[in-house]
Structure formats: structure tokens, C-alpha cells
Amino acid sequence: MKNLLSGFVCLFTILLFTNCANDDNITRIETSLVYKVYALNAISDPSVTGYSRFVKNEDQSVTIELNLSGLLSDQMHPAHIHYNTAAETGGIAITLGTINSNTGRSEVTITELDDGTPITYEELLDFDGYINVHLSNSNLDILVAQADIGQNELTGVTKTYGLNELDVDGISGSAKFSERLNGEALATIQLTNAIPGNEHLAHIHNNTALESGTVALTFNPVDGDTGISHTNITQLDDTTPFLYENIEDFDGYINVHLSPTDLDTIIAQGDIGENELTGESVVYELDEVAIADISGTASFYKRQNGEALAIIELMNTPVDGMHPGHIHQNDISTTGPVIFTFNDVDGNTGISQTNVIQLDDGTPFGYDDVLEVNGYINIHLSATNLNTLVAQGNIGINN
Incomplete structure (x- = not known):
């Protein structure tokens, strides 16, 4: 009986391991594997998803796996690691395996760059590069998927600024800055209703948009067909270092222009850095005084640096008039001298x-x-007729 039982256990064990070996649905847990995974982002077809895995082997070689889903069948997609960031572009550093779209996979094991320079797993994790997966050998310009790798990998820390409509109705968007592992930033400008066929130049300028200022940094142009621009940020145009950590303290604003030949037409604009509005604001009423039906508000919006954006809005102002405005000391009933001068109301x-x-x-x-x-606050009829007040209101502690 003991021998019979032992034989049964051995047979059961053999069958169990035989079944496991033939079960393609079993996921093997690789507890000792050292690897790094990078997400591959869809480019030409948004339904494509996938990743690349870099595996460190015991012989110090590196196996680079690519895995994509959502591909059209019966296609062969060549892939490479390129130098620099995807926003900058660069030459081929490493030729990867070609992805068969029927399996969505490729694999290659390397110990060196294409030029023969040795490279280790640790060096790849600090490599200044990106992955391109192409449509085909005859269509290398069409990208299926892409990912920044190594020191260019995004940390997940981002800062986004709104870009408001200005000279062209309906065009607005955002400027998103994403931190890289090396401290640099990926700047992504995205506009809604950009003009197809146009190339929209974009810059960071010094000062606030109200004050205006010189160009500090030039972005890659916004593609009017997609409404998107990607730029790698490492320094200002004058070569002053400018990394992700410098953005939130920068005294600047962004202008997006209609075209290279029409820089005066601004299609989108937004204050950034220390000039960003916090969302905190206060509104004061400005009542009519000498001229019937002219009234409005004075709104103050707090900036990150503690300064304020003041916007005076009046109804029924005379066409082509320019109305000076001031903050006076004391309240309306007491009156007092001018302590602050606004830009004129148009x-x-x-x-x-x-x-x-x-x-x-x-x-x-x-x-x-x-x-x-x-x-x-006093708003006057004109610079030559300061005695005629068109609107007035108490502010601060007098409100």
C-alpha cells in the first residue's frame, strides 16, 4: 500500500508539472530580475499602447523588450534608441528589434551602441536618449510610438499655465512644464482652434503681459494642424541655465503669435512663474457720478509674488475716450490726494x-x-477734464 501511494504521488506530481509546463496562461514571477520599464506613448494612432522593458542580464548584457497593442495586423515596425530628447530629436544610437504587429513584440540583447561604444544597464538608465517606433522601413518619418528614456524620463511633477484668448477669437490653451530626472523640463503648448497650415511662434517674455518685455526663451513653433508644440527646456536664449525648478519663480509671460510674419497679432497669452494668479481676488463697485449710466467694477487679482493685477471695467464709456483712474487717500466723503495711478480706461x-x-x-x-x-477710486472723464468724475467707489477698509 505504501509503494502504491508513493507511486500515485509521483504520478500526480509529474502530471501537475507537465500541465503547468503546457499552460501558456501561467504568469511566471521573476523575483530576481533587475529591469526598468518605460511607457511608450502613441503618436500617429491614439489606440496604440505599450511599453519598453530594459532587463539586466547576469553576463552584464541588456535585453530590451518592446511590447505594443492596438497595431494593424501584418506590419513590421522598426525601432531605435536615439540621442537627445524626443523634443530635440537626434541620430540613432541603438538599433532595436523590429516589432511584428501580429505579436506586438520585439526583443534584442545588446552590450554596445551601434558605433561600438560599450554600454551597461546602469549607463542606459542615465542615457540621454529616447525611443522611436516607426511605421515601416519605408516610412520612418511616421511614428507609431515614442518615449523619453534614461535621464530624460519624466518624473511626474508638472506645472500648467493657462493661455488666454487675445487677438483672435476662439484660440486658447495651456503651457505645461514637465520635470525630467535630470532637472530639465519638457514644455508642451497645446492650443484649441489653432489655424491649420500655420506655424505659430511662441516665446517666454520677461515681466508680466501687462508690462511687456523682451523675449527670454523661444519655444519650438506650435503646429497649426495639431495645435501642439514640444520643447526641451535647459536654458534661456542668452544661455542662462533654466531648469524646471526655475519656472515657478520666473518673472515672465508667454506669447503665442499668429505667424512668423505677423508677430504683432497675439493669438494666446498667459502670465507664468511668479506672475501667475493665485485665484484670490476682491471686487469693488464703482458707481456713476457726473454722467448717467457709466458705472462698473475694480477687480484686484493676487499674483504668486504678492503683486496684483487690477482690472477696471466700466459700462457705457464714450467711444474713443481715455479715462484716467486713481486711488486716492481717505474715503469718498473725506477726499484725499492721489496715491496710485492706473492705466487709463479705454x-x-x-x-x-x-x-x-x-x-x-x-x-x-x-x-x-x-x-x-x-x-x-476716482475715474475721470479725460486727462483735460479731471474735475468731471464718471465713476467712483470706496476700497480697502472703506469698502
């Missing part, structure tokens, strides 16, 4: 925008100071 739009940094005498004056000021 009678055609009824709007004035002013960056608030300091009083006219140079005293620092930011958003928090507006809330505590002992003052009121």
Missing part, C-alpha cells in the same frame, strides 16, 4: 488693466495692501 472697451506693485511715491503696494488701504 473708452472703446471700458477696460483698464494695471500691474500693482507700488504706490506712486515708490512705497511697496501689493494685493494684501489693497485690502487694507484707506482709500477710494
Whole structure:
């Protein structure tokens, strides 16, 4: 009986291992495998998804696996590791395996670059490069999937700024900065309703959009067909180092232009860095005074650096008029001298925008100071008729 039982256990064990060996659905757990995975992003066909896996082998070689799904059948997709970032582009560093779309897979084991330079697993994880998967050998310009790798990998830390409509109706978007492992940044500008066939130049300028300023950094142009621009950020145009960590403290704004031959037409614009609006604001009413039906508001928006964007909006202002505006000391009933001068209200739009940094005498004056000021606002009919007030309202502690 004992021998019979032993024989049964041995047979059961043999059958078990035989069945396991033939079961293609079993996932093997590779507990000792050292590897790094990079997501492959779809380029020409959004339904494509996948990844690349770099595996460190015991003999110090590296196996690079590619795995894609959502491909058309019966296609062969060559793949390479290129130098630089995908936004910069660069020559081929390593020729990878060709993906058979029926399996979605390829695999190659390497110990060196295509030029014979030895490379290790650890060096690949710090490599300045990216992966391209191409449509075919005869269509290398059409990309199926792509990924920045090594030191260019994105950390997942991002900062996004809104780009507001300006001179062309309906065009707006965003500028997203994504941190890389090496501290550099990938800048992605994305516009809605960009103009097909156009190339929209884009720049970071110094100062706020209201103050205007010189170009500090030039982006790759926005493709009017896709509305997208990708730029790798390492330095300003004057070669001053400019990394991801510098963006949120930068005193600047972004302009996106209509075309290389029409830079004066701004299709989208947004303050960035320390000039970004925090979302905190206060609104004061401006009541009609000498002229019936002219009234409005004065809104103050806090910036990250503590300064304020002041926007005066009036209804029914005379066409072509220019209306000076000031903050005066004290309240309306007491009256007082001018302590701050706004940019004039344009009678055609009824709007004035002013960056608030300091009083006219140079005293620092930011958003928090507006809330505590002992003052009121006067809007005048014109520079030659300051005695005629078109709108007025208490602000700060007098509100």
C-alpha cells in the first residue's frame, strides 16, 4: 500500500508539472530580475499602447523588450534608441528589434551602441536618449510610438499655465512644464482652434503681459494642424541655465503669435512663474457720478509674488475716450490726494488693466495692501477734464 501511494504521488506530481509546463496562461514571477520599464506613448494612432522593458542580464548584457497593442495586423515596425530628447530629436544610437504587429513584440540583447561604444544597464538608465517606433522601413518619418528614456524620463511633477484668448477669437490653451530626472523640463503648448497650415511662434517674455518685455526663451513653433508644440527646456536664449525648478519663480509671460510674419497679432497669452494668479481676488463697485449710466467694477487679482493685477471695467464709456483712474487717500466723503495711478480706461472697451506693485511715491503696494488701504477710486472723464468724475467707489477698509 505504501509503494502504491508513493507511486500515485509521483504520478500526480509529474502530471501537475507537465500541465503547468503546457499552460501558456501561467504568469511566471521573476523575483530576481533587475529591469526598468518605460511607457511608450502613441503618436500617429491614439489606440496604440505599450511599453519598453530594459532587463539586466547576469553576463552584464541588456535585453530590451518592446511590447505594443492596438497595431494593424501584418506590419513590421522598426525601432531605435536615439540621442537627445524626443523634443530635440537626434541620430540613432541603438538599433532595436523590429516589432511584428501580429505579436506586438520585439526583443534584442545588446552590450554596445551601434558605433561600438560599450554600454551597461546602469549607463542606459542615465542615457540621454529616447525611443522611436516607426511605421515601416519605408516610412520612418511616421511614428507609431515614442518615449523619453534614461535621464530624460519624466518624473511626474508638472506645472500648467493657462493661455488666454487675445487677438483672435476662439484660440486658447495651456503651457505645461514637465520635470525630467535630470532637472530639465519638457514644455508642451497645446492650443484649441489653432489655424491649420500655420506655424505659430511662441516665446517666454520677461515681466508680466501687462508690462511687456523682451523675449527670454523661444519655444519650438506650435503646429497649426495639431495645435501642439514640444520643447526641451535647459536654458534661456542668452544661455542662462533654466531648469524646471526655475519656472515657478520666473518673472515672465508667454506669447503665442499668429505667424512668423505677423508677430504683432497675439493669438494666446498667459502670465507664468511668479506672475501667475493665485485665484484670490476682491471686487469693488464703482458707481456713476457726473454722467448717467457709466458705472462698473475694480477687480484686484493676487499674483504668486504678492503683486496684483487690477482690472477696471466700466459700462457705457464714450467711444474713443481715455479715462484716467486713481486711488486716492481717505474715503469718498473725506477726499484725499492721489496715491496710485492706473492705466487709463479705454473708452472703446471700458477696460483698464494695471500691474500693482507700488504706490506712486515708490512705497511697496501689493494685493494684501489693497485690502487694507484707506482709500477710494476716482475715474475721470479725460486727462483735460479731471474735475468731471464718471465713476467712483470706496476700497480697502472703506469698502
